[in-house]
Amino acid sequence: MKNVPADFLWGGATAANQFEGGFDQGGKGLSIADVMPGGKQRMQLIHDAAFDFELHEQYTYPNHEGIDFYHRYKEDIALFKEMGFKTFRMSIAWSRIFPNGDEMEPNEEGLAFYDRVIDELIAQEIEPLVTISHYELPRHLAIAYGGWRDRRLVTFFERYSRVLFERYQGKVKYWLTFNEINGAQFMPMLSLGVALQNEENHLQTTYQGLHHQLVASSLATKAAREIDPSMQIGCMLIAAPVYPYSSNPADVQVALDEERMMNYFCGDVHVRGEYPAFAKRFFVENGIELKQEETDAAILKEYTVDFFSLSYYMSRTEKADKTTDMTAGNIMNGVKNPYLKASDWGWEIDPGGLRIILNKLYDRYQKPLFIVENGLGAYDKVEADGAIHDEYRIDYLKAHLQAMVEAMEDGVEVMGYTSWGCIDLVSASTGEYSKRYGFIYVDKQDDGSGTLERSRKDSFFWYQEVIATNGQAL
């Protein structure tokens, strides 16, 4: 008998910019995701200092259409219901609510769209789990303010969060402030809307922007407590254990350093309300001087999170001598681990790493954990009869869920699991449709063709059974 509580939140996860489409409808402003070109060169293009946040004719912009959830949300929610979802993770596109980000009043049409989606979820008895900011900063804030470099974004984010909490109190209980907040350390453009310039100290800009987000997250938590104390606010980090490549103490030290910066730097501020001891040396050695307002320390200390959510795709391996082969990865990479196989995109597959990181995070924080992203990006083939036999995805998810259950048996408290891209959507790192994660196939191809028709993959029925048996079928 597997030890899964009866109220475990099984479900799936998405982000507005990767699946809604309707990028210019209902009064929505452009977000930074709307100006990110599709294709494998995406990350390279957006991390160039010259990235100008404009639309250019030679590129395609798949996030504009996404998979058109904007118009098909009822049909999609019906499919989630059919799978038995208890929860659905979605994000709200900031630029639907505040098209430029710095207005005083929200866009009613944008809110009305989310009213419809949230009401439909509730009607289907699916608990909404809402990310307030998922790599979709209003473009205007990136251009006019330099993104999260600018302290004024703290006020804009707080205003935006208050609008959401007031509107959805009594309807949405679970909130995440920033998706993969620690991702700013690896990809400042996606997380902070910052095009780093050659002449600036990159680490200074990145950690200042991150500090602004951490304060903004605490202020949002404060707002939630004032508006509806029953709301549960979570942080969200990309999490991974970092393994030393060998037992050479130099490798062990590098792995420890990387693991602390990756998992605990932001985690400690969110959960313990203060920067960890090791941050001081890091700041000094890198010439970082955080500009903090007098009240920041007290705000961070008082408004910590209720639960800790994470994405998990892979572990990392580190070595003091980095001349070895490197792996690919979503926002971070390490050296190749000889014990692991990788996906078609070079992301190493390590279910055991999930059990390890869950234990590590629970040992450190003793907060309920929520896995809000995990999954396999893979090419799918539609057979002549329309079937999609994605046993590779079932194998991946099964192994990770088994590892999660093991961690729960170790004593770790896990609230729920939402697999990433439960319906095929646009990849964040490459802007491809062909990198598919879903239980539900969407007929949309990288060249823009396709009917957008939805169909059930084999994994759809597998996950349905997992949920129906509350994990006993694993």
Ligand code: BG6
């Ligand atoms: C996570 C992001 O890092 O990885 C998602 O929160 C993203 O937005 C997911 O889609 C998978 O990455 P990718 O690049 O395969 O879409």
